[in-house]
Amino acid sequence: MGRNFENRKQAILKRGAANNKAFTRATRQITMAVKAGGGDPDANPTLRRAIQNANSVNMPKDRIKSAIERALGVNDQENFEEALYEGYGPHGVAIIVDAATDNVTRTVANVRNAFKKGGGNLGSEGSVSFMFDRRGVFRLKPEGFDREEMELELIDHGLDEMTDGVGEDGQEQVILRCEFSDFGSLQSALEERKIEPVNSGFEWIPKTTTELSEEQMDEVLKLIARLEDDDDVQAVFHNVE
Numbered sequence: 001m002g003r004n005f006e007n008r009k010q011a012i013l014k015r016g017a018a019n020n021k022a023f024t025r026a027t028r029q030i031t032m033a034v035k036a037g038g039g040d041p042d043a044n045p046t047l048r049r050a051i052q053n054a055n056s057v058n059m060p061k062d063r064i065k066s067a068i069e070r071a072l073g074v075n076d077q078e079n080f081e082e083a084l085y086e087g088y089g090p091h092g093v094a095i096i097v098d099a100a101t102d103n104v105t106r107t108v109a110n111v112r113n114a115f116k117k118g119g120g121n122l123g124s125e126g127s128v129s130f131m132f133d134r135r136g137v138f139r140l141k142p143e144g145f146d147r148e149e150m151e152l153e154l155i156d157h158g159l160d161e162m163t164d165g166v167g168e169d170g171q172e173q174v175i176l177r178c179e180f181s182d183f184g185s186l187q188s189a190l191e192e193r194k195i196e197p198v199n200s201g202f203e204w205i206p207k208t209t210t211e212l213s214e215e216q217m218d219e220v221l222k223l224i225a226r227l228e229d230d231d232d233v234q235a236v237f238h239n240v241e
Helices: 002-037 045-056 061-072 104-117 147-155 180-192 214-228
Strands: 081-088 094-101 132-140 159-166 172-179 199-206 233-238
Touching: 002 045, 002 061, 002 094, 002 233, 045 061, 045 180, 045 199, 081 104, 094 104, 094 199, 094 214, 104 214, 132 180, 147 159, 147 180, 159 180, 172 180, 180 199, 199 233, 214 233
Parallel strands: none
Antiparallel strands: 081 094, 094 233, 132 172, 132 199, 159 172
């Protein structure tokens, strides 16, 4: 009984840590959006997207409201900025780390240390990003619209790919991709059709992928997990098949 209780406790703690991490990421997205475009979601599409993403991880509404109010506060000293790091993991895997930080010196040191401990190397700007395309991505629930009809309509608003996918919660999703420059147009088109994405943002999509054995993949996954464990890291992209 004692061992079973301990296992259940660890599972609960792990789930709680994951929620806190997701809320930290969402809060930073909201903060940057508010400081860039104000606290009114109706007039700030970036903030609307940040709120949608916060809702997708079940962040409580009062925490979302608090994050907006705090970002609007004249005495708020938090000033997050986006930072991008590139490097190679084990077996030559290309990795891009998307971060939001209020202390670049701390973040780059942590990212460099994670690469080193994970058997990789932090590279210079442009060292691996040329292997990726930065694309706008919208993830939708698969119900509530006619897929073929919407696909035809959204092509005029920048849609260039619609595929099936699975979310972090294991639920089926419809994934829309567009060029970076067409993100705003596609977002507006979805809003006009009253379609609210599960989440949306920008992702680095590899032009080609690398196939690894299960053992090699485990090494890469350990590095990715180490990077994602840092509060400053928003997302990690790679070119593993």
